[in-house]
Amino acid sequence: MTAAILTIGTEVTRGELIDTNSAWLSDKLSDLGWEVVEKRSVDDDMNRIVSALQELSSRHQVLIVTGGLGPTSDDLTSAAAAQALGSKLIRDPAVLQGIHEFFARHGRVPHPMNDKQADFPEGARVLPNPRGTAPGFALRMGRSHCFFTPGVPSEMRGIYEESIEPSLPPAPAPVYVRRLTCFAPESEIAGAIAALEARFPITLAYRATAGQVEVKVTGRLTLGQEARSREPVDQAWAEAQSLLSRHVVVEGRKTAAQILGEMLAKRNLKLALAESCTGGLVSKLITDIPGSSQYYLGSVTSYDNAIKQKILGVPGPLLAQFGAVSRPVAEAMAEGVRKAFEADVALSITGIAGPGGGTEEKPVGLVHWAVALPNDLLAFEGKFRGERSFIQQRAASAALLSAIDAVSQL
Amino acid sequence: MTAAILTIGTEVTRGELIDTNSAWLSDKLSDLGWEVVEKRSVDDDMNRIVSALQELSSRHQVLIVTGGLGPTSDDLTSAAAAQALGSKLIRDPAVLQGIHEFFARHGRVPHPMNDKQADFPEGARVLPNPRGTAPGFALRMGRSHCFFTPGVPSEMRGIYEESIEPSLPPAPAPVYVRRLTCFAPESEIAGAIAALEARFPITLAYRATAGQVEVKVTGRLTLGQEARSREPVDQAWAEAQSLLSRHVVVEGRKTAAQILGEMLAKRNLKLALAESCTGGLVSKLITDIPGSSQYYLGSVTSYDNAIKQKILGVPGPLLAQFGAVSRPVAEAMAEGVRKAFEADVALSITGIAGPGGGTEEKPVGLVHWAVALPNDLLAFEGKFRGERSFIQQRAASAALLSAIDAVSQL
Numbered sequence: 001m002t003a004a005i006l007t008i009g010t011e012v013t014r015g016e017l018i019d020t021n022s023a024w025l026s027d028k029l030s031d032l033g034w035e036v037v038e039k040r041s042v043d044d045d046m047n048r049i050v051s052a053l054q055e056l057s058s059r060h061q062v063l064i065v066t067g068g069l070g071p072t073s074d075d076l077t078s079a080a081a082a083q084a085l086g087s088k089l090i091r092d093p094a095v096l097q098g099i100h101e102f103f104a105r106h107g108r109v110p111h112p113m114n115d116k117q118a119d120f121p122e123g124a125r126v127l128p129n130p131r132g133t134a135p136g137f138a139l140r141m142g143r144s145h146c147f148f149t150p151g152v153p154s155e156m157r158g159i160y161e162e163s164i165e166p167s168l169p170p171a172p173a174p175v176y177v178r179r180l181t182c183f184a185p186e187s188e189i190a191g192a193i194a195a196l197e198a199r200f201p202i203t204l205a206y207r208a209t210a211g212q213v214e215v216k217v218t219g220r221l222t223l224g225q226e227a228r229s230r231e232p233v234d235q236a237w238a239e240a241q242s243l244l245s246r247h248v249v250v251e252g253r254k255t256a257a258q259i260l261g262e263m264l265a266k267r268n269l270k271l272a273l274a275e276s277c278t279g280g281l282v283s284k285l286i287t288d289i290p291g292s293s294q295y296y297l298g299s300v301t302s303y304d305n306a307i308k309q310k311i312l313g314v315p316g317p318l319l320a321q322f323g324a325v326s327r328p329v330a331e332a333m334a335e336g337v338r339k340a341f342e343a344d345v346a347l348s349i350t351g352i353a354g355p356g357g358g359t360e361e362k363p364v365g366l367v368h369w370a371v372a373l374p375n376d377l378l379a380f381e382g383k384f385r386g387e388r389s390f391i392q393q394r395a396a397s398a399a400l401l402s403a404i405d406a407v408s409q410l
Numbered sequence: 411m412t413a414a415i416l417t418i419g420t421e422v423t424r425g426e427l428i429d430t431n432s433a434w435l436s437d438k439l440s441d442l443g444w445e446v447v448e449k450r451s452v453d454d455d456m457n458r459i460v461s462a463l464q465e466l467s468s469r470h471q472v473l474i475v476t477g478g479l480g481p482t483s484d485d486l487t488s489a490a491a492a493q494a495l496g497s498k499l500i501r502d503p504a505v506l507q508g509i510h511e512f513f514a515r516h517g518r519v520p521h522p523m524n525d526k527q528a529d530f531p532e533g534a535r536v537l538p539n540p541r542g543t544a545p546g547f548a549l550r551m552g553r554s555h556c557f558f559t560p561g562v563p564s565e566m567r568g569i570y571e572e573s574i575e576p577s578l579p580p581a582p583a584p585v586y587v588r589r590l591t592c593f594a595p596e597s598e599i600a601g602a603i604a605a606l607e608a609r610f611p612i613t614l615a616y617r618a619t620a621g622q623v624e625v626k627v628t629g630r631l632t633l634g635q636e637a638r639s640r641e642p643v644d645q646a647w648a649e650a651q652s653l654l655s656r657h658v659v660v661e662g663r664k665t666a667a668q669i670l671g672e673m674l675a676k677r678n679l680k681l682a683l684a685e686s687c688t689g690g691l692v693s694k695l696i697t698d699i700p701g702s703s704q705y706y707l708g709s710v711t712s713y714d715n716a717i718k719q720k721i722l723g724v725p726g727p728l729l730a731q732f733g734a735v736s737r738p739v740a741e742a743m744a745e746g747v748r749k750a751f752e753a754d755v756a757l758s759i760t761g762i763a764g765p766g767g768g769t770e771e772k773p774v775g776l777v778h779w780a781v782a783l784p785n786d787l788l789a790f791e792g793k794f795r796g797e798r799s800f801i802q803q804r805a806a807s808a809a810l811l812s813a814i815d816a817v818s819q820l
Binding site for chain 1: 430435440447450451453683685688693698700710711713716750767797
């Protein structure tokens with residue numbers, strides 16, 4: 001009992017578009033207990049789409065197909081599904097009317113080609129699209145429950161959440177999943193909580209990304225006894241949090257910037273940043289979060305040393321004596337931006353992201369960062385290896401983590 | 411005569427990792443005249459890997475396989491390739507020695523499991539890995555020339571460039587490709603250059619992303635007459651540039667931040683930024699480019715209005731009268747940061763990225779931006795629709811484009 005995902009579109013096979021839909025869908029399906037074991041992409045070619053549908057539907061019990069439901073002549077998915085089934089396309093009058101109304105609402109006139117989006121393989125069940133004109137559809141083929149959606153990510157997600165997930169067959173091994181995010185090395189986290197697997201009927205999985213680890217607690221869900229079968233997962237999940245309480249640990253799946261933001265908002269503290277080698281990345285990560293204006297004042301990217309002096313007030317002699325990438329300068333940047341912005345908490349980062357600019361004494365990858373607090377000033381140093389963008393990301397993560405640690409003590 | 415790509419790994423089928431390798435490879439193959447028509451990912455399951463190898467190698471003339479060459483028990487690709495061929499694994503003594511030396515060079519001791527990375531299907535040709543321990547390999551299977559690489563993107567790219575591309579069979583329709591990047595609406599670009607397709611034996615293709623369009627000029631490459639068959643492409647490409655000369659047009663595939671950077675460097679001008687709704691994104695895009703310190707001084711992210719006043723010197727009455735998202739404030743931000751940073755060129759952006767903060771008069775998606783020059787001040791306004799991150803990206807692209815336009819006049 002396995003699941004598969006098929007992505008249709010020449011723009012994907014040619015590499016013009018990176019497919020993010022299938023990763024999103026896999027994640028959702030695996031949280032229900034479905035194992036996605038195969039993914040395919042084929043170009044807009046009738047024969048190849050038909051073959052892929054027939055092969056995948058003969059092997060897997062769930063097949064989700066995205067793409068190829070648009071209005072152009074390249075969009076062949078509905079016709080290919082009908083051909084794979086040996087059936088024909090039927091125009092759905094209610095959907096046709098819906099398409100015309102959608103255009104009217106947006107003050108536009110539909111092209112005759114748009115009518116095609118109301119064509120479905122005979123016997124298919126239409127899945128409404130809350131965010132666009134092309135509905136999805138569901139049908140049975142081979143051994144599979146097949147679901148079809150447009151390739152536009154927001155439309156695919158809307159149809160999945162509203163119509164596909166509720167009508168999936170029961171997973172072969174239904175599961176109940178809870179997550180927590182912890183900021184500590186993976187080995188340390190695993191060491192602290194691994195024994196839970198012996199005490200509860202659950203499994204633990206870890207996903208580590210730059211300084212943070214997502215812990216997934218999964219338990220078998222017994223149908224008909226949902227509430228009782230959730231208990232061991234809830235208990236193990238709660239115990240994991242207390243076992244990890246000496247680290248920063250939060251419920252669910254969160255980024256470091258989200259966690260720092262929640263901490264700042266709860267404590268009514270205002271944050272400012274002074275970035276150098278990360279060039280605005282930390283500020284971007286913080287402002288990716290809606291509502292960050294509640295606790296975020298802003299930042300200075302002091303890429304040039306003159307800006308460190310003029311705007312952040314870093315003393316020139318300090319720069320001359322220790323160099324821009326040094327502990328004293330990181331500290332002065334944090335203090336400087338805290339004062340200039342009248343912030344409660346300030347974070348600074350200065351380093352060498354490469355590929356140029358490294359020396360024997362200060363190699364590419366050396367980063368200093370500092371956290372300035374109302375009554376404290378903390379300094380940190382890291383050496384990161386890899387390409388420029390990787391060093392920038394690792395430095396940003398490490399600095400956010402230091403800020404989380406510091407703010408958690410306030 | 412088609413090509414396919416197979417990605418092996420449970421982390422990909424489960425959605426824990428987004429596969430970017432296959433898009434990169436498709437792009438490279440299509441530049442040679444190979445059409446990638448199918449991509450697959452399977453999990454770390456011996457039977458599914460063997461089936462996928464057999465099916466794909468029976469259908470396509472080129473098959474590139476990534477992933478599953480690591481040292482752990484999950485890494486099954488070499489064994490699966492041997493099984494698919496009905497042959498066995500042979501340990502390569504030279505590769506084994508190379509692995510041990512690689513570890514020694516990095517002061518580490520190899521685990522016995524690492525030795526597995528020296529095992530290859532009988533008859534395979536080893537492809538050296540310049541960036542890691544696991545070499546790739548090449549072999550013939552079914553109708554295919556098959557090439558295997560590790561899944562780590564930098565290692566895959568290294569092996570492709572050094573060993574795979576030079577040993578690919580001649581493409582069914584070898585092509586010669588040249589690109590240019592133009593900053594204008596796609597329809598306008600197509601209108602200006604479409605006639606070249608009638609005058610030269612070439613095809614034009616367009617790839618539009620947020621305000622910029624990549625134009626690809628492709629011509630048939632006649633083997634044995636390479637130089638002569640390249641001429642029409644070179645001519646059409648040069649003519650396209652002159653036909654588009656009233657827009658900003660540059661050779662090759664470039665981002666707006668790269669182009670702005672090259673223009674600034676050439677003119678010896680220094681840039682500063684004042685960002686609000688984009689929250690550091692423009693600064694990040696600029697500092698993603700190695701060597702940007704040559705022309706980039708830095709930025710202020712003035713997320714809070716108080717910072718617009720304190721650091722950028724935007725007059726309080728201006729903020730009170732027009733609001734933070736307005737033409738006068740965008741202008742004052744650009745002028746303010748230009749003065750504070752002693753820059754030649756300054757770019758400011760202020761807008762409402764949403765989802766909150768919109769009003770009837772100033773809806774989510776409204777963005778004002780301004781470019782301050784030594785003797786000029788230009789203001790712009792846009793309304794972008796979509797999710798928060800999309801609005802931020804579109805605003806950043808539009809603002810960079812305005813800066814390119816303005817700097818190109820200097």
